[in-house]
Amino acid sequence: MAHHPGQRPGAAGDGVAARALRRPLDRRQLRHLLDGVLAVSADLDTRTVLHRIVEAATDLVGARYGALGVLDESGRVVDLITSGIDDPQPCAVMGLPQGHGLLHTMVDDLESLRVDDVAAHPRAAGFPPGHPVMRTLLGVPLMVRGTVYGDLYVADKRDRTPFDEDDEGLLTVLAGAAGVSLENARLYDHLKRAAEHFQRRMLPVLPDLAPLEVAARYEPASELPRLGGDWYDAMVMPDGATCVVVGDVTGHDVRAAPLMGQIRNMLRAIALDRGGPPGEVVSRLDRVLTMFADPPTATLVFGRIERGRAEGAPYVFGWSNAGHLPPLLVGADGSTRYLAPARHGIPVGIEASVPRFSHEHPLPPGSTLLLFTDGLVERRDQDIDTGLDGLAEQAARLATAPLEELCDALISHDRQVFDDDVAVLALRTPCGGPPR
Numbered sequence: 001m002a003h004h005p006g007q008r009p010g011a012a013g014d015g016v017a018a019r020a021l022r023r024p025l026d027r028r029q030l031r032h033l034l035d036g037v038l039a040v041s042a043d044l045d046t047r048t049v050l051h052r053i054v055e056a057a058t059d060l061v062g063a064r065y066g067a068l069g070v071l072d073e074s075g076r077v078v079d080l081i082t083s084g085i086d087d088p089q090p091c092a093v094m095g096l097p098q099g100h101g102l103l104h105t106m107v108d109d110l111e112s113l114r115v116d117d118v119a120a121h122p123r124a125a126g127f128p129p130g131h132p133v134m135r136t137l138l139g140v141p142l143m144v145r146g147t148v149y150g151d152l153y154v155a156d157k158r159d160r161t162p163f164d165e166d167d168e169g170l171l172t173v174l175a176g177a178a179g180v181s182l183e184n185a186r187l188y189d190h191l192k193r194a195a196e197h198f199q200r201r202m203l204p205v206l207p208d209l210a211p212l213e214v215a216a217r218y219e220p221a222s223e224l225p226r227l228g229g230d231w232y233d234a235m236v237m238p239d240g241a242t243c244v245v246v247g248d249v250t251g252h253d254v255r256a257a258p259l260m261g262q263i264r265n266m267l268r269a270i271a272l273d274r275g276g277p278p279g280e281v282v283s284r285l286d287r288v289l290t291m292f293a294d295p296p297t298a299t300l301v302f303g304r305i306e307r308g309r310a311e312g313a314p315y316v317f318g319w320s321n322a323g324h325l326p327p328l329l330v331g332a333d334g335s336t337r338y339l340a341p342a343r344h345g346i347p348v349g350i351e352a353s354v355p356r357f358s359h360e361h362p363l364p365p366g367s368t369l370l371l372f373t374d375g376l377v378e379r380r381d382q383d384i385d386t387g388l389d390g391l392a393e394q395a396a397r398l399a400t401a402p403l404e405e406l407c408d409a410l411i412s413h414d415r416q417v418f419d420d421d422v423a424v425l426a427l428r429t430p431c432g433g434p435p436r
Contacts, residue, residue, distance in 0.1 A: 063154035247300030279358035332366030375420030
């Protein structure tokens with residue numbers, strides 16, 4: 001068994017690896033070593049990279065079995081990638097090994113481990129029913145800059161000889177590559193969570209708009225950069241009208257989210273200061289934005305919901321569209337209509353002299369108004385009209401569902417991956433109309 005007491009974690013492994021690499025490798029071994037190391041830099045998901053490293057390890061040292069255990073930040077095993085076990089069912093039934101036995105020795109001691117007789121080792125815990133019985137073991141911890149990310153181990157050489165120092169050195173090289181891959185994945189996950197937290201903190205808490213119901217959702221893009229420029233907002237005006245907006249700042253870099261906050265706050269201030277038809281409010285925002293040396297640009301729909309005057313339509317929606325996807329109106333009976341008049345404007349921040357238009361449409365009792373950004377309906381592999389049709393069909397089926405349920409369903413529908421971030425704002429008029 002190879003322990004290296006009194007040395008800095010990783011120092012002994014570094015030396016063993018260096019000596020192993022000085023040993024001439026045949027072409028087969030060199031290919032397996034390069035396959036494992038180069039997998040880290042390939043455009044592959046982390047689990048595929050780790051699986052290639054395990055396979056390279058077993059082939060490189062001629063082992064029958066190989067495995068790689070992944071630890072979370074608390075030291076708990078959260079994944080196990082195996083090679084050489086023909087039937088994965090026993091492993092699935094047994095679950096992941098946790099904090100005991102030989103497999104955790106190398107993590108506890110931060111040292112490599114060579115065992116010529118597993119059954120005789122004092123820390124051996126035995127094998128669960130259905131698990132292949134293994135006689136010899138070689139394992140190394142996965143460490144990067146003193147942080148342990150897991151362990152890589154192999155068992156039972158095909159030629160029935162014990163593992164030696166050269167085998168340990170080669171396994172140490174692959175463990176270094178695996179550690180880098182896991183560190184990159186963990187850093188990537190931290191960055192995604194931080195970016196999402198920052199974005200969500202910039203979005204408003206929706207006010208009580210009673211008797212209107214309101215719900216909203218924001219979902220970041222599945223891949224970095226997760227700092228997007230999509231937003232929603234709603235506010236009650238001094239005259240009693242409800243103003244709503246959904247918008248999307250151009251770009252998806254670190255500038256998009258701060259620009260989104262600036263544009264949202266400008267629009268709020270302009271609407272509250274002087275009010276007026278939606279087209280005039282958007283036009284004033286345009287003039288402010290184009291005063292900047294490098295004006296930010298955005299698409300948006302800005303609207304006002306007011307009491308209507310027509311019989312059967314106690315509310316009316318007035319809006320102006322600045323280069324954005326049209327709102328979707330869903331009737332209580334499941335009918336759907338995109339509010340897309342012929343005249344709509346270009347995105348804000350491009351040219352203040354371009355006219356803005358205001359439109360109106362009645363909102364019948366119990367109807368639902370959906371404002372959303374393009375991430376909800378855009379797919380890289382399909383025409384956007386297909387996405388719009390699919391959204392209308394799904395919304396129609398949920399026409400009378402609670403708004404929170406409707407928003408959850410729209411966000412989760414048919415996919416787990418978002419090419420772009422998504423903002424959804426849903427409003428519903430009361431079935432009996434506004435109080436008189």
